[in-house]
Amino acid sequence: xxxxxxxxxxxxEQELLSSPSPWRVLPILSEQQSGxxxxxxxxxxxxxxxxxxxxxxxxxxxxxxxxxxxxxxxVRPNLDASLPHALELLxxxxxxxxxxxxxSELLPPAVDPHGLGPPFLVPVPARPPLTRAQFEAxxxxxxxxxxxxxxxxxxxxxxxxxxxxxxxxxGHMQQAVRAAQRAAARGLRAVGAVVVDPGSGHVLATGxxxxxAATPLLHATMVCIxxxxxxxxxxxxxxxxxxxxxxxLAAAPQAIRPGTVRKLDCCxxxxxxxxxxxxxxxxxxxxxEPCVMCAMALVHARIRRVFYGAPSPDGALxxxxxxxxxPDLNHRFQVFRGVLEDQxxxxxxxx
Amino acid sequence: xxVKAGSPAATxxxxxxxxxxxxxxxxxxxxxxxxxxxxxxxxxxxxxIYNNEIVGxxxxxVNQTKNATRHAEMVAIDQVLDWCHRSGESPSEVFEHTVxxxxxxxxxxxxxxxxxxxxxxxxxxxxxxxxxxxGSVLNIASADLPNTGKPFQCIPGYxxxxxxxMLKTFYKQENPNAPKSKVRKxxxxxx
Numbered sequence: 001x002x003x004x005x006x007x008x009x010x011x012x013e014q015e016l017l018s019s020p021s022p023w024r025v026l027p028i029l030s031e032q033q034s035g036x037x038x039x040x041x042x043x044x045x046x047x048x049x050x051x052x053x054x055x056x057x058x059x060x061x062x063x064x065x066x067x068x069x070x071x072x073x074x075v076r077p078n079l080d081a082s083l084p085h086a087l088e089l090l091x092x093x094x095x096x097x098x099x100x101x102x103x104s105e106l107l108p109p110a111v112d113p114h115g116l117g118p119p120f121l122v123p124v125p126a127r128p129p130l131t132r133a134q135f136e137a138x139x140x141x142x143x144x145x146x147x148x149x150x151x152x153x154x155x156x157x158x159x160x161x162x163x164x165x166x167x168x169x170x171g172h173m174q175q176a177v178r179a180a181q182r183a184a185a186r187g188l189r190a191v192g193a194v195v196v197d198p199g200s201g202h203v204l205a206t207g208x209x210x211x212x213a214a215t216p217l218l219h220a221t222m223v224c225i226x227x228x229x230x231x232x233x234x235x236x237x238x239x240x241x242x243x244x245x246x247x248x249l250a251a252a253p254q255a256i257r258p259g260t261v262r263k264l265d266c267c268x269x270x271x272x273x274x275x276x277x278x279x280x281x282x283x284x285x286x287x288x289e290p291c292v293m294c295a296m297a298l299v300h301a302r303i304r305r306v307f308y309g310a311p312s313p314d315g316a317l318x319x320x321x322x323x324x325x326x327p328d329l330n331h332r333f334q335v336f337r338g339v340l341e342d343q344x345x346x347x348x349x350x351x
Numbered sequence: 352x353x354v355k356a357g358s359p360a361a362t363x364x365x366x367x368x369x370x371x372x373x374x375x376x377x378x379x380x381x382x383x384x385x386x387x388x389x390x391x392x393x394x395x396x397x398x399x400i401y402n403n404e405i406v407g408x409x410x411x412x413v414n415q416t417k418n419a420t421r422h423a424e425m426v427a428i429d430q431v432l433d434w435c436h437r438s439g440e441s442p443s444e445v446f447e448h449t450v451x452x453x454x455x456x457x458x459x460x461x462x463x464x465x466x467x468x469x470x471x472x473x474x475x476x477x478x479x480x481x482x483x484x485x486g487s488v489l490n491i492a493s494a495d496l497p498n499t500g501k502p503f504q505c506i507p508g509y510x511x512x513x514x515x516x517m518l519k520t521f522y523k524q525e526n527p528n529a530p531k532s533k534v535r536k537x538x539x540x541x542x
Contacts, residue, residue, distance in 0.1 A: 213442060214432055214436060214442075215432070216432070216442070216467065216468065217425070217428065217464055217467060217468075222420060225418060225419065225420055226418050226420075228417075229416055229417040229418040232417045233417070234415070234416045234417035234418065235416060235417070235418060236412070236416040236418050236421050236429075278417060278418070278419045279419075291463065291498075291499060292459060292460070292462075292463035292484075292491055292496065292499060293460050293461075293463035293464050293467065293499075294460075296458065296459040296460035296463065296482075296484070297419065297420045297460050299459075299460075300413075300419035300420060300458075300460060300482075301419040301420070302419070312498075313497070313498045314496045314497070314498040314499045320496065321489070323459065326488070328488055329481075329482070329488065330481060330482075
């Protein structure tokens with residue numbers, strides 16, 4: 001076994017030369033990250049006397065805090081050239097059916113309204129922006145702060161993975177494509193998948209769709225989850241009749257050396273026998289976006305990341321649902337689509 | 352609780368079950384859940400009933416198989432497939448006339464599997480707040496998924512309190528296969 005935690009443990013020359021059509025890997029973010037900016041009505045008022053601005057901000061912020069909208073700045077420049085005032089102050093959120101209000105109706109006695117003009121309704125972003133696109137959309141409505149997740153930004157720009165990482169990803173997906181082709185050659189559906197331990201780069205399971213009248217639920221992902229279990233000495237299905245489905249015996253992780261960077265993983269990993277709990281810490285490469293059953297199976301199996309080639313019509317990792325990014329499920333994982341997308345799409349006409 | 356089972360509201364669809372059937376089969380499913388609990392598996396039990404005959408039954412086998420998809424329903428589906436093979440019946444004909452009795456609301460994965468098998472009716476005990484696929488987290492049973500089998504009908508709530516109690520008992524004891532908490536992990540590293 002190669003030492004864990006080394007940046008480039010794999011063989012960088014692998015598969016680089018047989019480069020097929022170019023592909024682009026994109027993250028499948030949560031609904032919250034990818035949805036449009038939700039707006040809520042709020043009251044703001046023009047600051048007619050600029051010398052009162054800092055006092056007004058202090059008093060309004062103290063008397064009318066916005067605990068659910070920490071991203072909203074209190075003051076914005078006036079964008080309407082026909083009006084003389086320079087600044088506008090955010091006072092408080094308004095109900096959905098709110099109408100015109102006066103300052104004395106909105107402000108508690110602790111706020112001296114001196115320097116403010118009549119309040120007006122304005123839509124403001126309801127939640128902190130999570131991506132740069134949401135930030136740009138949000139601040140078009142009201143100035144907002146943005147705590148950028150650099151990894152998300154790089155992923156969205158297609159810059160998350162190095163050339164070596166992309167070469168490894170392509171190698172793994174090519175193995176999944178070959179498994180799918182072997183399935184098709186046997187009259188089975190052309191969907192293939194591999195499970196990889198990203199720490200060592202080792203492929204732990206290679207599988208393909210094994211659906212038949214006798215085994216109608218053996219989708220490629222379900223096959224791979226069972227192959228990993230077989231590599232751990234258990235498993236539930238007899239995949240002997242499918243020679244292209246194979247597994248590697250799982251090795252118990254080597255002794256943890258102090259100071260290694262894999263501390264987090266060791267806490268996640270290992271049952272009584274020192275083996276990982278189901279698929280904890282592993283990556284899945286699958287030619288086609290998993291269905292609802294397979295996507296939830298991956299939640300239960302505690303997969304680390306999923307890379308799929310082409311989307312599928314009822315797909316549950318981006319198309320119809322985003323099961324990997326739900327705050328109400330007990331496990332979440334990263335999903336990327338597009339690895340060898342063209343080849344994967346050609347495998348299965350339904351994708 | 353018992354009075355509600357098989358109420359007229361539940362019999363409006365193509366498939367219906369009587370109160371007596373519900374009582375009989377859910378009693379058996381509860382026994383299987385208890386068996387799971389005694390074997391340190393998540394206490395869920397289920398039966399697949401076709402023509403008033405048990406054609407499949409299952410309890411959770413995740414820890415035994417190290418395969419996190421081996422929920423009671425998935426085990427039972429495989430048993431029905433075996434039964435079809437042994438008795439020369441067509442699986443599609445059997446599943447389309449099979450009722451599932453299960454002590455806990457099927458999870459999202461199992462609900463999708465039940466759709467793919469085109470099982471028409473599921474009678475269950477308590478809600479599954481953590482993973483439920485029949486309304487608790489998502490409603491896969493009724494969702495518009497044209498490429499994922501057929502929607503199915505649900506009759507929830509039969510002996511729900513008992514089913515919940517068993518789950519609570521299980522989660523109070525420790526799942527020996529689940530990842531350890533950091534605290535316990537530290538204890539282990541001492542030797």
